Amino acid sequence: ETGVTQTPRHLVMGMTNKKSLKCEQHLGHNAMYWYKQSAKKPLELMFVYNFKEQTENNSVPSRFSPECPNSSHLFLHLHTLQPEDSALYLCASSQVSSGLYNEQFFGPGTRLTVL
Amino acid sequence: KNEVEQSPQNLTAQEGEFITINCSYSVGISALHWLQQHPGGGIVSLFMLSSGKKKHGRLIATINIQEKHSSLHITASHPRDSAVYICAVRAISGNTPLVFGKGTRLSVIA
Numbered sequence: 464e465t466g467v468t469q470t471p472r473h474l475v476m477g478m479t480n481k482k483s484l485k486c487e488q489h490l491g492h493n494a495m496y497w498y499k500q501s502a503k504k505p506l507e508l509m510f511v512y513n514f515k516e517q518t519e520n521n522s523v524p525s526r527f528s529p530e531c532p533n534s535s536h537l538f539l540h541l542h543t544l545q546p547e548d549s550a551l552y553l554c555a556s557s558q559v560s561s562g563l564y565n566e567q568f569f570g571p572g573t574r575l576t577v578l
Numbered sequence: 579k580n581e582v583e584q585s586p587q588n589l590t591a592q593e594g595e596f597i598t599i600n601c602s603y604s605v606g607i608s609a610l611h612w613l614q615q616h617p618g619g620g621i622v623s624l625f626m627l628s629s630g631k632k633k634h635g636r637l638i639a640t641i642n643i644q645e646k647h648s649s650l651h652i653t654a655s656h657p658r659d660s661a662v663y664i665c666a667v668r669a670i671s672g673n674t675p676l677v678f679g680k681g682t683r684l685s686v687i688a
Binding site for chain 2: 500504505506508511519551566567569570571
């Protein structure tokens with residue numbers, strides 16, 4: 464595997480379900496990101512992990528819970544979601560050097576539908 | 579607040595046409611990115627630039643720092659260029675992640 468991979472690619476869940484999205488990067492980067500892309504809206508940054516520490520949480524509802532066990536893996540745990548949470552969820556990674564964020568590499572995304 | 583505006587929002591072109599997509603932003607930046615998103619969602623980074631001009635194949639990206647404006651040009655467009663093109667900027671402090679535009683949806687018709 465190369466680059467940034469995400470599983471599953473598609474997910475349909477009910478509002479009472481609990482599911483997790485997985486992201487893995489094979490680029491040796493030290494920062495990982497979760498983005499949400501809703502129809503006709505710009506990409507929205509959700510979370511940033513730098514050296515496994517969460518450095519940014521963009522006012523994301525608590526029904527989204529990130530986990531970064533190591534610098535190569537990032538999870539997004541989902542519970543009691545709402546239909547408006549249906550979107551494409553994109554993971555990205557980059558190398559952060561001296562506090563500067565470099566070019567990001569994106570995964571293919573998970574298309575989530577909440578019924 | 580850093581805002582990124584792209585124009586046009588939608589663009590339809592005939593195969594072979596020269597295409598220009600514009601991006602304007604409101605704050606000083608350390609870098610500007612052009613990204614390509616194909617149907618299905620995958621995003622590919624096309625360019626990262628902080629000054630001047632870069633060229634890769636049929637794609638050319640330019641930036642004018644003083645005017646806070648960048649353009650992405652596609653020469654001899656082809657149906658496989660059909661995608662959403664996204665502009666993103668990083669504020670000049672450099673320690674903040676990207677701010678994205680809404681994207682320009684390009685359709686190239688054979």
